[in-house]
Amino acid sequence: MHSEKFEELAALQALGIPLGVEAEEFAAHLAGCGVCEALLADFSDSVAALSATAAPAQPSPEVRARILGSLTPTPVSSTPSSEARDPRPQSKPSAAMSGSRRSVAPWVFAAAAAILFFVLVTDDARLRREREDLRSQAAALRVQSGEGEDFRKQAAALREEKAALSERLASAQKNLARRDLQARVLESEDVLMLFLQGKAPQERARGRVFWSTKAGRGIVVAGNLSVLPSGKQYELWAFAGGKPVPAGVFDADTSGRVLFESKDLSRIGTPEKFAVTVEARGGVEAPTGPIVLVGAP
Amino acid sequence: MNSHPADLDRALITRIEGREADALSELYDRHSGRLMGLCQRILGDTGEAEEVLQEVFLWVWRSSATFDGSRGSVLAWLLVGTRSRAIDRVRTRRPAVRAGLRTVETVPDTPSGEDVEADSVSREWEGLCRSAIAELPENQRRALELAYFDGLTHQEISERTGTPLGTVKTRVRLGLMKLRDLIRPYVRRSPTDA
Secondary structure, eight states: OOOHHHHHHHHHHHTTOOOGGGHHHHHHHHHHOHHHHHHHHHHHHHHHHHGGGSOOOOOOHHHHHHHHHTOOOOOOOOSOOSTTOOOSTTOOOGGGGSOOEEEOOHHHHHHHHHHHHHHHHHHHHHHHHHHHHHHHHHHHHHHHHTTOHHHHHHHHHHHHHHHHHHHHHHHHHHHHHHHHHHHHHHTSTTOEEEEEEEOTTOTTOEEEEEEETTTTEEEEEEESOOOOOTTEEEEEEEEETTEEEEEEEEOOOTTSOEEEEEOOOGGGOSOSEEEEEEEETTOOSSOOSOEEEEEOO | OOOSHHHHHHHHHHHHHTTOHHHHHHHHHHHHHHHHHHHHHHHOOHHHHHHHHHHHHHHHHHHGGGOOGGGOOHHHHHHHHHHHHHHHHHHHSOHHHHHTSOOGGGSOSSOOOOSOOOOHHHHHHHHHHHHHHHTSOHHHHHHHHHHHTTOOOHHHHHHHHTOOHHHHHHHHHHHHHHHHHHHHHHHHHOGGGO
C-alpha cells in the first residue's frame, strides 16, 4: 500500500541515508510497489541534480599525472565490487536481505495475486482500446489532413503516442505473465519467503525465493546480478539434509534481473537454505563455482 | 560517430574496458572539473578532494565493466561514485574536524566560469538543475544540501537545524518531489535516459 511514509523512505534512500529499523519494511514494500520503485528512480535523478550547485574546480595537473601513471593492465572486473557500489535505485535496503525467513499467509498472496491479475488484465484491455482508438484517429487524420503540415505533425505525435502505448502494453503483458507465474506459487497454502543476500564479489545482488514444499517448486526473483559470460549460468541450490540439490539454472537479463521458476522439486521436502552459484552453462550436479546469493533461516 | 556527449562518454567507457589509457585520460578531461567541484564542496579541502578524484578515476579504470547504461548516464555514475567516496571521508573524520568544515552557505552556488564544461548539453543541464534548486523553499533546499553535501542523516539534520525529525523527513520528500517535477521534462528528453 503506497503512503507518504514510503515516499519519505524512498527520499531518504535516494540520498543515501541509512533507513535503520525501517529498512527491511521498505525493502519488502518496494518489492511489490511499482509506484515507489519509479519514485525512487525519479528521486535518484533529483539527487544527481543537486550536484549542479557545486562550482566546478580544476584539480592540479599532478592528479592527472598520478592517475595515468598508476594505470596497470589489470583484468577488467566483470562483477560489481564493494567499491563499485552505486546507490541508485537498483539497490534495495541491505538490512532487508539479512536472511530472515518468514511464513506468509497464503490468502494474502492469493488476494494480492488476484488483484494484480485483475488490474493488469484491465490495464491490458484499456491499452488495447486506446491503441485502436489512436489507430482510428490516425487513419481519420490521414484522410482529412491531406498535405496539411499541421495534420502531419498531429499524425506524427499520434504515432509517437501509439508507440508509447504499445510499449506500455508490452510491458503490461510482461508484468501479467510475471505475476501469473508468481501467483502459481504464491497461491500455495504453505508458501514461504526467504531473502537472498549477495556475496562477494556481487554484494549488491539481492533476491527472494518463494517456496512451496507441497507444490515442490519455487520462484526466484533477484536483481543486481552481473551478466555472465556466454559459457556460464547461475544455478540455484536447495539444501536438504545438509546437501545441496540442484534446482535449476538461469540467466540474468541485461539489467541484472531474474525471474526464474524452479519446478518439479518435490523430492527436496522443506529446504534448509538456498544458494545461487556461478556454474558452467547447463548446470552441474554439485556446486563448484562461487556463491553469489545465499539465504538461510 | 558518437557526437552526443552522453554517447561519447559511453564510448569512452567501452574503450576503458578495452584497457585504453587514452580513453580514461579523455574521460578525465571531460569530467574532472565537475567531479573536483563536487569533492571540494563536500570535503572543503583541496588535497583531500584531489585524493578522492584520483580514487574515483582509478576505480573507473578497474571497474568500468560495472557501468550499466540502462541505469543512467556515465556522468551520473561518476557523480554517485565520487559523492559516496567523499561522504565516506567526511564520516570518518573526527568530530572536531567535521565541525570545522565550511557550511554550504559559504560555498558559491554558481560555476567559476572556467572552461570545465565540454558541451552545451552539460551546461544546459546544470543550468536547469540550478534553476530548479533555486525554486525550492529555503528549508527544503537546506535539508537536501545537508544530506547530499554534508552526508548528514535525517537525525543529524534534525539536530543541526533544531527541526523535528518528522519535519525533516517531510522537507526532504517534498524537496525531491519538486525537483523531480522541475527536471523531469529534461530528463525525459535526454538521450542518456533511454
